[in-house]
Amino acid sequence: MWGRLSLDALPHDMITIGGVVGGGLALLAAVAALTYFKKWRWLWTNWLTSLDPKKIGVMYLVVATIMLLRGLADASMLRAQQAIFATSDAGPISSDMFQQVFSAHGTIMIFFVAMGALFGLLNLIVPLQIGSRDVAFPMLNSISFWLFVAGMVLMNVSLAVGEFSTAGWLAYPPLSGLEYSPGTGVDYWIWSLQIAGIGSLLSGINFLITIFTLRRPGMTLKKMPIFIWAVIGCLLLVAFAFPILTATLSLLSLDRTIGTHFFTSTMGGNPMMYVNLIWAWGHPEVYILVLPAFGIFSEIVPVFSKKRLFGYTSMVVALMAITILSFTVWLHHFFTMGAGANVNAFFGIMTMVIAIPTGVKVFNWIFTMFRGRVTFATPMLWFMGFVVTFTIGGLTGVLLAVPGIDFQVHNSLFLVAHFHNMIIGGVLFGFFAGVTYWWPKFTGFRLHEGLGKIAFWCWLIGFMLAFLPLYALGLMGAARRIDGYDASLGWQELFVVAGIGMLVILVGVLFQVLQVAYSVWKRRELRVGSDPWGGRTLEWSTSTPIAEYNFAQLTPVTHRDEFWEQKRPGHNKQAAPALTSIQVPKNTSLGIVIGMLAGVIGFAIIWHIWWLAFVCLVATIVTVIVATLREDTERIITVDEIVETEKRLRGATS
């Protein structure tokens, strides 16, 4: 009746029990607070069932932040284990646990932190920057978010019920096949990602169509903010790479549930095909993560240099080149698998080629700053940190692109240092910069600068301490994913330095938490207007807080950096169209229902509770049919309401 689920599935070791109890208490505290302050209705109506992308965006960011904390906890355990091991031939966690922790760490950071922050930012910024009121498919947007949550829930449930995968963040067979991983771990991994992945794919389609069809009249492609171009590149990759992931995860799942032989070692299967397919998705994935970060910096640097972006056209060309090229390099992740010199040479060369457009972008940012009036507010600091860190990572990437060199350092700590360099220096610093930059637009107050600066320096120094030693260790022969290195190797000091670096990063995170808490507390003193930085793009033309409908009138656009042009003296204002009533999507719980059902389907398949999976699948189909048949989906905001809202928000007649 309950498949292979039994009481044995509950955790047995202290660390996991601690994590589960801690998480459970936090959840309980949240529930208690909501009940005490009687905020359930508010939460349901204002947030959970809302189809407003501004709300959905915030929810994505909240989930991503929570998962960041879990991912950092995982990382701390890994660092502690490797730093302590040599002292006594044992560290704080067991070998099996170590395997689960690094697998969870990678999976969480990429799929739930980075992708979550990405879609959060897209929801918040894209409609505003293109001057639209909403995304193309609001209902689908909600479904995407709740599918993401379902995946995240499964990821966390694996702590409490069952185990997690020990096969790394990409689960190569044969290790991830039924024979060597018979438990539920890999299944949790598969279904968390499958469900969240479908959410991502739907969002990719949604936002591409949004940008394509809902831009402000007059906003031709060449007048779009550069962030939107970066997002287009990212979304094209999402749309055309994620189906490969869906297919590959399905094939692995079929191997594990109904006895197919795609990736088994015998019966004609070919595990190398998995590696090939997963990286055909996996390489575009890392560009999915980094392109929006490039876009964020392209927005920030001009604003904080008070100078327009240098080389807009070459930036666009570079972005599109990176997008297409990212589909031509994937083999560099498995040079050593044995495809031979010709194949390796081709992909090695393509990998070096893809570094070129990125270099173009870095130069363009620097040229933007040249002869500008640069101010080093926190967002700009994150940019400077990015330039330094990402360049180092890029250089090691070009090294790795040479197959001969890669044969020496593949799967060593050199590789680990390289990709953390790119993701932390590029993606994470980019998101921190973006959050700090756009925070006042949505909240009406700035984040405290001093605390932000301290946090930045902690992250930068901490990152250097935590990862530069790993380059050295990798070159000396340290392989990755090993829970302890013998003391006689003499490597312990470097691991200790890396451990200290991790602690410095954690201090940085602490300061970020403090920054947010303090800023919320002191928000009256930190209050700013609707355009605190001197923005150039349309999102800064809205009021703060932003009206539900974003813009009262969809005035046509005539320039790139339209808002900047509007602020210049002597600018001829475009005639605003007459006020009309505005339709906004009504709230709906269908997204939550579909998300929940998907989560239960995943759980049921993992534990082989087939009847439950089937029942929920039928229920999902019914819900989807109901969703497509909805008639009364819009709420009207009358002209009077608009005038009233504008007066209230802007303090003057519009």
Place this chain on the structure above:
Amino acid sequence: MSTLALRDLKLLNFKTNSGFWLYLMTDCILFASLFATYIVLHGGTAGGPTSRDIFELPMALTETIILLTSSFTCGLALLALRQENLKQLVVWLGVTYVLGIAFLTIELTEFSSLIQAGHGWQQSAFLSAFFTLVGTHGLHIFIGLLWLFTMVIVLFKRGFTPKLKRQLGLFALFWHFLDLVWIFIFTVVYLMGVMPS
């Protein structure tokens, strides 16, 4: 309809059609992954039957002609929709539906006879890839038929609403696309699987 409402409807139709087309493009990549897997693994017969041993070309041809015809009748249904000719629309949709059922029936018969002969997906990588590629296409057909069935019910209940017209247009896109994918299944799996080496 007012000019404003008409413009809104045009935009709604445009973005919905574009969005659905984009989804179909992503589905092509999904099928491409399955095709690549099939081609890589079709030699992995593990001592079991090869494609030449189990595929019956006349049956595959029958399926192909049935699906092609249903794609044609689906087009005719769309024509009737544009004329708002309810009777013709229902007739052509009905024929499309029956042909779809016929296609699925033949496919399921093929599958079950293979499984009963011991040549299920567990026997080899080749068979795993075959069942998955062809089965995924069949699953899409099944979902399409379910969708069509629902829409016909809505058609009788609510008549020719702009929403229903739009949705029938999307279904037609979906159905034509499935026939396109089948051309490649017929060619790569059956024709190339049966041809003399």
Place this chain on the structure above:
Amino acid sequence: MTKRSDEYSRTLTKYVIGFLASLALTMFAYALVSGRILTGDSLLLVIGGLALVQMIVQLFFFLHMADESRPRFRLVSFGFMLSILVIVVAGSLWIMYHLNYNMMGMSAAEKDTYMTSQKDKGF
């Protein structure tokens, strides 16, 4: 009414032509294989080509790709998809062919025996 029925008959003609052309292409490919008219690589190329031609026929006669007004979203997105598809599929086949050649020297039976013996040793 005339304009409407003009469009109607044009579209109807397209559907009929598309249907008959697809049917012919299918039958031709079938005949080539079942009648053993061609064999080997040349057969592969021809029926592959026939499939591509039928795809183009159906794209233009059933899916009305040419009738799209600017901006040609469907055409561009199809072209982009096709490029990615070719890169991923051709790339995968090229990679796997070389991997198999280099790494899968054993026959399936030999591989079975080897893997079983490794498993018995406890790996």
